[in-house]
Amino acid sequence: DQQVKQNSPSLSVQEGRISILNCDYTNSMFDYFLWYKKYPAEGPTFLISISSIKDKNEDGRFTVFLNKSAKHLSLHIVPSQPGDSAVYFCAASAMAGTYKYIFGTGTRLKVLA
Amino acid sequence: GAGVSQSPSNKVTEKGKDVELRCDPISGHTALYWYRQSLGQGLEFLIYFQGNSAPDKSGLPSDRFSAERTGGSVSTLTIQRTQQEDSAVYLCASSPQGESYEQYFGPGTRLTVT
Numbered sequence: 001d002q003q004v005k006q007n008s009p010s011l012s013v014q015e016g017r018i019s020i021l022n023c024d025y026t027n028s029m030f031d032y033f034l035w036y037k038k039y040p041a042e043g044p045t046f047l048i049s050i051s052s053i054k055d056k057n058e059d060g061r062f063t064v065f066l067n068k069s070a071k072h073l074s075l076h077i078v079p080s081q082p083g084d085s086a087v088y089f090c091a092a093s094a095m096a097g098t099y100k101y102i103f104g105t106g107t108r109l110k111v112l113a
Numbered sequence: 114g115a116g117v118s119q120s121p122s123n124k125v126t127e128k129g130k131d132v133e134l135r136c137d138p139i140s141g142h143t144a145l146y147w148y149r150q151s152l153g154q155g156l157e158f159l160i161y162f163q164g165n166s167a168p169d170k171s172g173l174p175s176d177r178f179s180a181e182r183t184g185g186s187v188s189t190l191t192i193q194r195t196q197q198e199d200s201a202v203y204l205c206a207s208s209p210q211g212e213s214y215e216q217y218f219g220p221g222t223r224l225t226v227t
Contacts, residue, residue, distance in 0.1 A: 004155060034214055043117065043204055043218025044156070089155065091214075099146055099214060100169075103155030 003027050004092050006104035014112050019077040021107050023090035026071065030092040034101060035064060035075050038087045047088075048075070051096070080111045115139065117219035119205050125225045126195055134190045134222045138207030145188050146208075146216060147172075147180060151201040162188060163211065195226045 005024045013019045023033075031052040036044035050057040050064045050073065057064050063076045077084055087108045091101035118137045126132050138145050147159040158172040162182045173179070177195075182188040192199055202223050206216035 002155070032214070041122075042220050043206065045218065046215050049214065091156075093214070097213070099144070099161055099208070099216065100158055101214060103157075105153060105155050 002105070003030075004090060004102045004104040006088075006090060006107045008107050009105070010108040010110070012110045012112060013080045015082055016079045019075075019080045019084065019109055019111065021075040021077075021088050021090075021109065023073045023075075023104055024071060025073075025092050025102075027092070027094065027102075028071065029094040030071075030102075032093045032096060032098075032101075033064070033066060033073050034091045035062075036089045036091065036103075037084075038089065038106070044089060077109075080109075082111045082113050085109055085111045117205055117207055117217050119203075119219040119222050121222060122220065123223045123225075125227060128197060128226055129194055131191065131193045132195055132224065134192075134203050134224070136188045136190070136205030136219060138186065138188070138205070139217055140186075141209065142207035142217070143185065143210050144208040144213060144216075145182060146206045147188070147190050148204040148206065149201040150204065150221075151198075156204065159190070192224075195224075197226045200224055200226045 034049045035047040037047045038044040066073045087106040089106045091103045093101045120135045145162040148156045161169040177193045180190045202221040204221045206218040
């Protein structure tokens, strides 16, 4: 049973608009969350993280929002650029500073020029 | 600088054969991890190395799977008597020191067992 779910396998967004990628989790013990980005034929690269003491973390065009009561997090990309086209994975863990994250299945984002 | 490299990039093997997958981490990275991603699944943790020792092998799915790391650098993941359910992309990652969520991933090896 998937503890971390990305229910949208794909998403298309026009360049310059906002991309919103969603992630839901089932384990209320999860306190640490990551987003990774993956280009074709490359390994995933770390994008942004958030811990449960915050409900928002921002890094340039990327913002992650966490709603612990809803067990939901989302990644916002504003403005979206064609180079953002990739597969985005969310991941969750119950332990700080750990490598043992549960990953979602990914959402393929396509930003249209 | 050079990132994590993996070889081969693709491997097709017959059921029952053994395969070896190789990972070259970033130079100086002491921690190394193996994951796999099966079709329609998220990344699944397999094993973690700190230096040459593996304090966490909890993700290896069966005793057909083994891994070693030599010289604190190159790692080999071996799958014996491959089964069709072993078909997946096998990813290796490294991090500079100790356990870390900020890992640098290689491009993966796509294994297909026919």
